Structures are given as structure tokens and as C-alpha cells.
Amino acid sequence: MIDDGTPKINKRQQLLETAERLFASEGYDAVTIRDVAKAADMNIAMITYYFGSKEKLFEEIIRTRKPDINEKLIALRDMDITPWEKITQTIDIYIDKLFGRKDFNQVVMREMALKQRPFHVSLVLEMVENNFKIIGDFIREGEQKGVFRYTDVELTTLTLIGSIFQMVNNSSLCGRMLKEEPEAVFSERNKQRLSVHLKSMLQSHLLIKQL
């Protein structure tokens, strides 16, 4: 047996990772199972063998890679901290989760934008919608406690998440804007920079100045 450095422990896992990466960079429809197999240095039939079909491979990627933002937000909701602290932590949770699984999120965001979505993508869409509702509740809590200005809650949420989505999803455009290599967009430095920016902006937008 030839040991070429890449232990063959888990060909299934290799396929998942390769497919995720290719789907992210070229789009689900543009990637053939032959592309995936070739990039993973395996036979095409391995995909059918492990997953059944291309579609089920995609489904498996979503099932296993879906970030657990929802649980984090629910935990946050029940914590005894100020509404503003909930917002800042929400920002960090989103940045961390979306940057941490950037390939996956690029794939899902692209598929979410399509009209007729496969069932499993609809599930993610529902989760995202649910998360947005929770964030909206954070803002409303601040309004009711008299520490937040009254704003357009839904659109404030949209702006908050949309900025992060945009940076993850269109990294080549952002890379050019930030004068960095496309891959450097996802550096710790830029995660920090985005976090600081969003907190600063939402602070001016939401927080009522203490006189």
C-alpha cells in the first residue's frame, strides 16, 4: 500500500469537503460529479456509493455543516445582559460563524436566492428567518427599556446581517475594496475590523446617548 501522506481514513469526508469547496467557488450547477471526483482524486462512482446522488451529497453538506447560530441566539436571548450587549454579541456570533464556514455559506446564500429551492435549502432559509426575528426582539427590548432609539427594526436587522453576508459572499469585490488578496478578506484582522465597524455604526444608530 502506498502511503502518500493523505491518510485514506475518510474518503467520505474528503468528498464532502472537496464538493463544498467547488460548489462555493463555481456554483452547484456548474460543478459536475466528475469535477468533484477528480479534485478529490477518486472515482465518480464513489459519490453514488457514499451519498446516492449529487443532490444527496449537497443535502449532506447542508445537514452536517449548518452553523448552529440559532442555538447561540436563543441562549443569548435568555441571558441577563443589556439589549446592547445582546446586539454586540450577536454581531460577533454571526461574524464568527459565517467567516468560519465561508465556503458553506457562499453555497447556501447562493441557493437561497433562487426561486425554487430544494427542500433542505428551504430549511436553512427558515432558520435564517427565525434568527432574524430573534435579533429583532433584541432591538425591540432595547426600545421598550428606553435605551434604544425607535428605528426600523426589520431593516436594521437586514443591514446588520447584510453587511456580513456581503463580505463573506463577495469576497473578491471586498478584497479589492480593502486592498487585500481575496483570501486575506477572511483574516482575523478583518473579522475584527468588521466587528468594530458594525458595533460603532449600530451604537450611533440605536443607542440613546446618556446625558
Add this chain to the structure above:
Amino acid sequence: MIDDGTPKINKRQQLLETAERLFASEGYDAVTIRDVAKAADMNIAMITYYFGSKEKLFEEIIRTRKPDINEKLIALRDMDITPWEKITQTIDIYIDKLFGRKDFNQVVMREMALKQRPFHVSLVLEMVENNFKIIGDFIREGEQKGVFRYTDVELTTLTLIGSIFQMVNNSSLCGRMLKEEPEAVFSERNKQRLSVHLKSMLQSHLLIKQL
């Protein structure tokens, strides 16, 4: 000759519009030229006849539909108005152009996010990047004139445009957030609502209060 209400003046134009709509809702790769031909009630060969290929049809959509945001921004740059007025007008220009050509922009945004882009998509990407630079200059002008706070210029631009992109690109998610039908997302009322929100948020973020 049968006059069925749809004058056959311009089958070429019909193909362009049908293709744009289908590409927007299902994605370029997922749409076959048979789909386009069928939806436009024509023969497949008409696509080759008028455009040469599926790729060139796509190219033609971009060439003819590309919104002229760039010219508007350059005109704005040379106007004798305050930096804040430039920002508010920029917001309205973007909302108007992106909402006005939503199908087109959904297509282009999706293709822009891919790694290896066809040449004509790269051109759009460059135009977008150039527009972002101009908006950044508006903000810097405000900083230098002492009317804007010092902020993260690039990320402020990203947030501004990212919010609009997000609303156009993920209209089904936004529709559910705003409790409207997906198509109603693009109503005049919501354009207005987004405009008000962005101006309000950027005002708190950028403008130094007059004492």
C-alpha cells in the same frame, strides 16, 4: 397571420427578457436554452440565430442592461452640494437602479460571487469597485470638511450598498421578514422605506451634530 396580442416585432428582445427573467430566478447554469426558447414560445435555434450561443446571449444581457450608476455618481461628484447630500442621493440612485433592474442585478450579483467569472462579468465587477471608490470619496470629503465623523470608509460603503444588494438579491427572505409577498418587496413603498432607513442610519453614523 395570427395577431395574438403580442406583436412579433422583436423576437430578439423577447428572448433577452425571457432569458433575464429565467436566469434571475433559477441561475444561469440551471437554465437551458430549451427552457428559454420554450418560455418565449420559440424554437431553440432562434437563440443561436440571434446571439450565436447561450454564453453570448448572457453577454448581450449584460451589455444592454448594465445600469448606468457610474455616470450618475460621476455627475454627483462634480455637483456643488454638501457631502451629506451626495450620500443621500447616492442611496436613492442605488435603490432606484438596483430595484429597477432587479432581475438583471440578481443574475449579475450571483455571477460576481463566483471565482472564475466570464469576461463581461469581470467588467461589471470593476465598475462596481470603481463606484465604491467614488462613494468612499464622498465620505472622505465630508471628513475633511469637518462635517462627518471619522469612520471606516470602506466598510461604511460596504454596509450601505450591502443592505440594498441584500434586499434585491434575497427578496424571498426579505419578503418574509417584512411580512409581504416576495414580489411586493420591490414596491415603491419599500423603496421609500429602505431609503429612509439607510439615510437615518448613516446620518447617526456619519454626521456630526450641529451644536
Add this chain to the structure above:
DNA sequence: AATTGAGTTAAACATTTGATTAAATTAAAC
């Protein structure tokens, strides 16, 4: 009336695609 040429059609072509098969190889169990 005959000719021309753009517009249009149905049929076919060569590839590509997702999926399958049956054999071969490897690993595990006994």
C-alpha cells in the same frame, strides 16, 4: 412571376452529465 434573403422550423449531432453495473481489490471476520 421569379428571386432574394432574413426569419423560422424540425431533426439531428457530438458531448456531457448523473447514474449504474459488474468485476476487481482490499480489509475484516472466522
Add this chain to the structure above:
DNA sequence: GTTTAATTTAATCAAATGTTTAACTCAATT
């Protein structure tokens, strides 16, 4: 060591896809 099951391979299949072809229509021109 033999048997058994899991993994991997090469070859093949039917359907789908972008493109081409050759014939046909029909209005405008001569």
C-alpha cells in the same frame, strides 16, 4: 487460510445539453 463483506475501479447507459444543419415560409424587391 478461507470466507465474507466493504470499498474501489473501469466501462457503460440513457437522458440532457449546446450547437448545427438543411429545409421551409414569407414578405420585399426586381
